[in-house]
Amino acid sequence: MAKPTEAKQNETLYHTIPLSELTQTLKTNPTSGLSETEVQSRLSTYGKNQLKGETRKSIFRLFIAQLQDALIYVLFAAVIITVFMGEYIDGIIITAVILINATLGVVQEVRAGNAIEALRKMASPRALVRRDGQVKEVNSEDIVPGDIVVLDAGRYIPADLRLVEAVNLQIDESALTGESVAVTKEADATFTEEYIPLGDRTNLAYMSTLVTYGRGTGVVTGTGLQTEVGKIANILSQDDETKTPLEIRLNQLGKTLGKAALAICVLIFVISFFQGRDLAEMFLTSVSLAVAAIPEGLAAIVAVVLSIGVTKMAKQNAIIKRLPAVETLGSVNIVCSDKTGTLTQNKMTVQEFFNFTDKHKKVSESTDLSVDGILLSEAMVLSSDATLENDEGTGDPTEIALLQLADDLKIDRKTLLAEAPRIDERAFDSDRKMMSTFHQQNGQYVVYTKGAIDRLILKCKYVLEDGEIIPMTETHKKLISDAADTMSNKALRTLAAAYKPMDKQIPAEHFEKDLVMIGVVGMIDPPREEVKDAISIAKEAGITTVMITGDHKNTALAIAKELGIASDLSEATSGAAINHMTQAELESHIQEYKVFARVSPEHKVNIVKAFKSKGNIVSMTGDGVNDAPSLNAADIGVAMGIEGTDVAKNASDMILADDNFSTIISAIEQGRNIYNNIKKSVIFLLACNVGEVITMLIAIIAGLPVPLIATQLLWINLVTDTLPAVALGMDPGNPDVMKEKPRTTNENFFSHGAGKRVILAGTFIGILTIVAFAAGYYIHGYSPFANTIPEEVHEYARTLAFLTIIACQLLYSFSFRHEYKSIFKIGFFSNVYLFGAVLIGFGLQFLVLYIPFMAEAFKLQALGVKEWGLVMSLSLSLLLGDEIIKLVIRRGK
Known part of the structure; x- marks a missing residue:
């Protein structure tokens, strides 16, 4: 063969x-x-x-792949430069950052690669x-x-x-x-x-x-x-693994900073050459400034901020498998969700019932039921093979739902089963679409039958009304047909029950003749109670929820309408319709649909890719094997932790420990705040580094002595900047973040005026530092342009410049907490980490300044109260100037 x-x-x-x-x-x-x-x-x-x-990549190959990134290349360049300059400790620190980040990436990739093994x-x-x-x-x-x-x-x-x-x-x-x-x-x-x-x-x-x-x-x-x-x-x-938006932005930033560093080296070297400066000294200065232009701590700070966010989210039942996925959540504008077990309870539940005495009733309103209503539920219990104990059921989900109905109606099922033992039965089959059981009850024999209404009604000759068995009329048939239609229009699955009391035992083939119709029940897998509010919050945040399910179209649409996902039949389509579309046709119509029913795993992947083709950031939630490919194809896959299969969990970026859809919305809020905090850290670092560059460029272009030597630049860049940047990454979340629209796919760190702020803040920091530097010469009676200046005066002026640029950066960090809100309204102490970081930063400067061997190593001089007054005045002027700018922005809004 x-x-x-x-x-x-x-x-x-x-x-x-x-x-x-x-x-x-x-x-x-x-x-x-x-x-x-x-x-x-x-x-x-x-x-x-x-x-x-598939053949798994070796750990070594995975590790090497983690190092193939533009920002990592820049960090390697920084290591080479710092080692060349003899700053071995700095080189070790940068190398450690690279290795730690690569190791974390390998661990996450190994976990994510377990889907096929599961x-x-x-x-x-x-x-x-x-x-x-x-x-x-x-x-x-x-x-x-x-x-x-x-x-x-x-x-x-x-x-x-x-x-x-x-x-x-x-x-x-x-x-x-x-x-x-x-x-x-x-x-x-x-x-x-x-x-x-x-x-x-x-x-x-x-x-x-x-x-x-x-x-x-x-x-x-x-x-x-x-x-x-x-x-x-x-x-x-x-399926190819795609980079997250954060990874893309950091990669772009790395390339930009690398080009900027090279340009700075060349520019300073050219200027120094024409000015006749000492080329050996200026080479060291230029490469130091290149290091200053690159925020070496950026990768580490981003990892720290993401790790803090992951820990916080884990406490809120959202388990993140890949750190960049935290930020991706904040960019999501399409949530493709499986229905069963995600939007719904994955538990069939009787919602409504009908009998000729109580008429049409909802289960939630079923108080003081008639004997006929009680008998309807008892018939469903007795003609069942399922079990239900302590909320744990076995057997057909429909029959389990019927047992739960009896519990809701306060029927003692154990007593009922004991008082009406089953003697015989006629099992369900697909031709008859019903099943019957034969019982001995209250001194007589009784047949209980349940099945499809259209089949069971043909077997009924009587109805039960007001406790009496009376002949079935056309009016009765219409009543029960209308009740079934009403339930079906709500996408409820209907099931009818009948019975027949007798005084003797009969063969099974005669069970389903001349039955007495009792009534009909309607059931559905109901939506989770909290989901509707979560979808509403998502909608306000500019996030569209889409249902993708293997269930029938009518059932899916009914749930979608109840949850506020869709409102009209035109917003729903099926796998059969998708099957007759090309991928291009699906992409052109994808925005028209909110409900996709009766779809296959391949369809789910195509749907996700169609949404992504329109520039959307797509999240897919699910729990089954069938969801795994689409979880993998989405920008971020979200698996259920309780009901989810191992396959879905391993293919996902995030796992919901409580299977709660609202946790997704909470995670999106966290993702947005985490991205905002990362952006604060990045913009702060770049503003500080631009300030250092501006300081050096102004001095060199103006023909001034070098205001900051190489060791001072490295101290500022690797130590002083980092603490406030991490603290900004731990800023409390903005309560209004879910009232904003998702970020667009082309948005970068410099969007919404952030780039201008980097240039403006960096320029002011540079100017204030030059002012302090020049003041150091004039205080001693020298012009900074003089040909002969004692070395101790140079050190004094550089000490003022060194402390001023550090104080400007530390104090200015408070202004980065919000784009336009005043720090006096937000409060200096509402982020205790930032306040502590600023105190530690000033403490470190005191150590460098007043411990003799450290002051000598960094070529600094101890300063008095007068000099500190000048430093603080210049630094606070930057913070107050920013408050004035924010005031203008607020009035403009």
């Missing part, structure tokens, strides 16, 4: 092929199965029934097969195409199957299709249409889904990567 190509096998439409033809093609016998000899032959042809992951673990380890005419248990990885697999309740399906036999067979396919209700399978079902959603292919069963009820057999049509789960593994392994 030749091995088909992967493409051909993936395209095979097994639900359309007659079973007899399929068994001939696979050369198997449903009665006896394959022989062991044939199994071994096919194992060598098809390989093991397992999901083989898929492999989902396969059932053992399976029942029929071989050589005998049923035996084998390892699921030894199953081959053509094997006959025996299915029973509670067993995972080991491979993709075409069903040969199905007796009351129900399979939970929620992890693959997203549907919360188990699917009833029909082995003899036939289909002619090629495209049918996975959940509607009732003659097929899929690998890693669970048999919840009944029994059956099936012939294996696909194993390993040729299964539907295997296709998902392929999608995961083929």
